[in-house]
Amino acid sequence: MNTLKIGVVGLTVGNEHIKSYMNAPYDIEIFICDIDKDRLNTIGTKHQIPLENRFCDFDEMLSSVKLDAVSICVPNFLHKSFTIKALEAGAHVLCEKPMSVNATDALLMKEAADRTGKKLMINYNQRFTKNCRIAQKLISEGVLGDIYFVRTVWHRRRGVPWWYPLSEADKTCGGGPLIDLGCHVLDRALWMCGFPKPKWILANTFCAVVGEEAKQRGIDNFSVEDMGVAMLAMENGMMLELEASWASNRESELVKTRIYGTKGGLVIASDYASDNRSINSLFIEKDGILEDVSFSDFEDEDTGDIRISFIESILNDTQPVCTAEQGLTVMRILDKIYLSAKQKIPVEY
Numbered sequence: 001m002n003t004l005k006i007g008v009v010g011l012t013v014g015n016e017h018i019k020s021y022m023n024a025p026y027d028i029e030i031f032i033c034d035i036d037k038d039r040l041n042t043i044g045t046k047h048q049i050p051l052e053n054r055f056c057d058f059d060e061m062l063s064s065v066k067l068d069a070v071s072i073c074v075p076n077f078l079h080k081s082f083t084i085k086a087l088e089a090g091a092h093v094l095c096e097k098p099m100s101v102n103a104t105d106a107l108l109m110k111e112a113a114d115r116t117g118k119k120l121m122i123n124y125n126q127r128f129t130k131n132c133r134i135a136q137k138l139i140s141e142g143v144l145g146d147i148y149f150v151r152t153v154w155h156r157r158r159g160v161p162w163w164y165p166l167s168e169a170d171k172t173c174g175g176g177p178l179i180d181l182g183c184h185v186l187d188r189a190l191w192m193c194g195f196p197k198p199k200w201i202l203a204n205t206f207c208a209v210v211g212e213e214a215k216q217r218g219i220d221n222f223s224v225e226d227m228g229v230a231m232l233a234m235e236n237g238m239m240l241e242l243e244a245s246w247a248s249n250r251e252s253e254l255v256k257t258r259i260y261g262t263k264g265g266l267v268i269a270s271d272y273a274s275d276n277r278s279i280n281s282l283f284i285e286k287d288g289i290l291e292d293v294s295f296s297d298f299e300d301e302d303t304g305d306i307r308i309s310f311i312e313s314i315l316n317d318t319q320p321v322c323t324a325e326q327g328l329t330v331m332r333i334l335d336k337i338y339l340s341a342k343q344k345i346p347v348e349y
């Protein structure tokens with residue numbers, strides 16, 4: 001196998017991508033790019049990346065070296081243009097979540113991947129955690145029966161990412177916590193349930209807690225929600241409730257998905273309020289007896305690194321686990337959620 005040349009652009013969360021590529025059991029040469037020269041050199045030095053493999057300009061990186069793949073880890077509003085440029089330069093792309101700032105851009109990205117014949121994977125890394133994998137397997141094996149209700153949430157008490165470009169964040173980020181955190185818990189719930197098709201969406205958004213603080217921080221047009229809630233009615237009759245907040249008056253951070261099926265239910269959660277305790281259980285009834293089964297009783301031999309899965313989809317020419325089509329579906333749902341919240345009425349998917 002030839003050495004895989006992989007570029008990483010945007011070196012905050014991009015640092016995690018570099019670490020995965022360095023630890024991958026494959027022959028990989030890494031190239032890095034960040035507009036912030038100090039960050040570029042700090043990260044470059046930390047990982048002993050040669051000076052000639054470091055770039056401040058993404059176009060220059062693409063024209064200087066024939067990359068096999070690129071990790072796009074820049075702010076959301078750059079996902080579309082950077083992804084399309086990388087695909088057109090002949091590279092496969094692993095793009096950070098959310099896929100883009102809206103479904104229109106996401107569609108252009110997917111079309112570019114289809115046109116160039118390159119892979120486009122979205123970095124929904126929660127699917128690769130042990131508990132999500134176990135939950136997905138139990139559901140796909142029919143252990144829960146038919147799924148009829150899902151509640152999937154990511155709440156923070158105070159956790160606005162103030163370092164994001166939050167002036168006109170509706171344009172730079174595409175929204176607030178619904179698109180930033182909600183996309184993760186929505187994606188993982190849809191994936192576990194086999195991506196049922198939505199029919200109706202009713203949602204609302206609030207900026208109830210941090211409006212004043214945003215002003216004090218000099219952000220006059222904090223144009224996004226600090227909390228959003230949505231109810232999705234699926235074509236198959238299933239209901240899905242999504243909640244996400246950057247700031248809300250509650251205990252502490254909670255990331256939780258609860259699934260109700262005709263034969264069983266399950267919950268996966270990271271509850272940061274109670275000592276970062278993870279509560280992950282299956283609830284079933286056997287011969288009239290109710291049973292709780294902890295996820296710690298289930299085997300899971302997978303290493304669960306999304307970046308390695310991306311590389312393997314390239315090497316084996318297989319479909320990536322988190323497809324562009326699924327990324328686009330999440331963006332279409334989020335667009336409709338924001339539309340319903342704006343119009344204050346249910347909207348058709």
Ligand SMILES: NC(=O)c1ccc[n+]([C@@H]2O[C@H](COP(=O)([O-])OP(=O)(O)OC[C@H]3O[C@@H](n4cnc5c(N)ncnc54)[C@H](O)[C@@H]3O)[C@@H](O)[C@H]2O)c1
Pocket residue numbers: 009010011012013014033034035036039056057058073074075076078096097098123124125163164180
């Ligand atoms: N999968 C996850 O769990 C996860 C976690 C955090 C962030 N993210 C996603 O990763 C993306 C980046 O988030 P972050 O928290 O790292 O943001 P950040 O603002 O901390 O970092 C972005 C980096 O991109 C660089 N950059 C900006 N414009 C650039 C340009 N034109 N050319 C080259 N570099 C440029 C910045 O200098 C910065 O180093 C976002 O889309 C976010 O949603 C995903």
